[in-house]
Amino acid sequence: MGVLGAEVIKIEPVDRVDMARFVGPEPLQNQELMGMHFRAQGSGKQCLALDLKTERGKEILNKLVFNSDVLVQNYTMNAAVKLGLTATSLHKVNPKLICCSMSGYGYTGPKANHPAYDIVIQAFTGAMFANVQEGQNPQRIGPAVIDYSTGTQAAFAIASALYMREKTGKGCSIDVSMADCALMLMNYNRFFALEKDEVLSSSGNNDSTLAGYGAYETCDGVIMIGAFTVNQMTSLLNVLGFPEEAAEIKGCEHHELSHRYDKHSKLLMKACLNSEARTLEKLLNEAHVPAARLRNICEALQEEQFESRAVFTELNGKRATAAGFQFGDNKQFSVFPPRKFGEDSKAILLNLGYDERQINEMQKNKIIA
Template sequence: MTEPTPRILDGYRVVDCSIAMAGPFAAQRLGDLGADVVKVEPTAGEWQRFAAAGGAQGNRINVSFLSLNRNKRSLAVDLKSEAGKSIVRELVATADVFLQNYRPGVAARLGLDYETLRALNPSLVYVSMSGYGEDGPYRDRPGQDLLIQAMSGAMLSAGRAGEPPTPAGQYLADAVTASTAFEAVLAALLHRERTGEGQLVTVNMLDALTTLQMQELSVFTVGGVPQHRGEQPNAHVYIRAPYGVFATSDGYLALGFAELGPLGEVIGEPSFAGLDAEEHGWTHRDELYAKTAARLATDTTQHWLDALLAAGMWAGPVYGYEDLVADPQIIHNGTFVEYDHPTEGRVKTPGFPYRFHRTPATVERGAPLVGEHTREVLADLGFSEDAVDALLAEGAVAETTLSAVVTADSATP
């Protein structure tokens, strides 16, 4: 029988002491590539277990926690107890990566700061995530997604002058920070493979979202072009018109970078004839947008998509989630994954943003119950059954046994 191909991070252990979205999402990415991710959470469970986005509850695990914590084992520990701290330090001694997004200063108070853990494990890659940075004037401010988006400057690159800026329709700062931390961990592990050195890696949400705007901010800092929103809802201040989302008679479509003469022919706007897109697209942005909007409102989305695409224009539909999930390209790509969860049933969630043809990412386990793997992880560290029972009795750790949950659920009328 052929041996299965090892996954990219098989054999690596990640201790995930993060909460909410950015940290857990980054750790989940590592688990998707095969790392043994041990989620260290309070004995009552991580905060995200009790705060579902959209109020989307589950049976035993709400959808927010479910979506950010697959491919992990849960170790429920009281970090306020000496026994709990000792367990985590033993775990760190066996780990390759330690990831936390505590408020600045908390890790040190818990004895889980970099200098303390490096003394236990010099080759450790220690990742500290924060809202604004480890120090500086905003060190103690709450690092929340909307607040970071607002500070990043990006909200004032779209929409109408005089109207409130519109935040992104996703938790953008959290997601970008998670991807940044994931990227940083892989780079630090590559450095360690070459040199044997562990190191401290710091990632903050404000820098992550700021550096994402590499092109836009360079247009401002190098090119000296200010942000200027017009009277029409152009989709970006640094892209020539017509560019944005337009209403049709039955919905919306997106249109970008159209040459004005050919566009005028398609939509029936004779004033576009002879206009140069690179000149007039900047100097007459509001006028071009308004005329395009008026023409597109006269017919259906499908009519205009057929006509614009046939003419080589860059146009596309504006989807809701129902449309996205059913899209044939999404289905072809296998963008969503489905698996069976012991308490939540059949689960369908976004899968993996990368493809490794020799070492594919997989879902090995769904999000765990609180302390579902406490006994298993402690056994890995050499604790006897009696020692684990004693820790459970004193409240230093907690566990939830899957068999007991399934039995309880089956007995519920």
């Protein structure tokens, strides 16, 4: 939301900083409460340190709520009730407020008060079983995809609620659950389980029925090929030098490809081992066959494809990513760098009408930091 121009204020307890602030590979940055985990996702947010357990702290929050469009919080249900962060309480201050809660399991059900992290939700929802190769234990997905997808679902819900408010003039509450969002990410796996009452087997990096849909060793690395359709498989075989086999499958039904799985797998393995991944990627893409050689993140960030789009912005003289989309005018999104703990507390309170004396007194009493 901040990338799109929203004014975002991040509120942290005065006595318990965001734990991401002291997590990262650089000890000095962690000591300064600017750890890499925080900096990776803290851009575009003003930082206010506030004690919501005090009457003055609640007063400040209410002033912010009165002047805000949206409040997002990630407390469990019991904690939200204790801090007065329920939609019922907040709507008494601002009936038009969009109240969005983000929690591990949502605000209903037997796990409503249970804590959670991305990896725990991956285990709870079966996501880890979708990421396993035969003979191995289920593996967690490396990046925190549940965390980020939950944020994306919340942003979409908030945008929709704001549009709805334009029509109705009313605020609303949004209950976003990490567990629910994880199920949304596993659409086919979820549908398969509901339809057949069994777990969809995972085949790791290679599809179990389509030989052209998977990873293959080359002479200098690994290439991932996405020949899913009959036409794509035909093109793949032609590029790899098997025109006779390509001619045989041209025009066949999609399900018939599975009957040739073993034969096609052997042909692909042999041809790929005799090819360079970079060259093969280029040839296949030119033939409209989806393919990419295996890259690490540092290699990927150097690709011209990303440089050609408005995906990067600059923070403190360094490149950073801004958004996974762009508008038709190719606008370059920009956000300000992550802020220190409580860095904007004074400015925010001045904007709310408090004077220097009151602010100094609140700092002395540790209501703000």
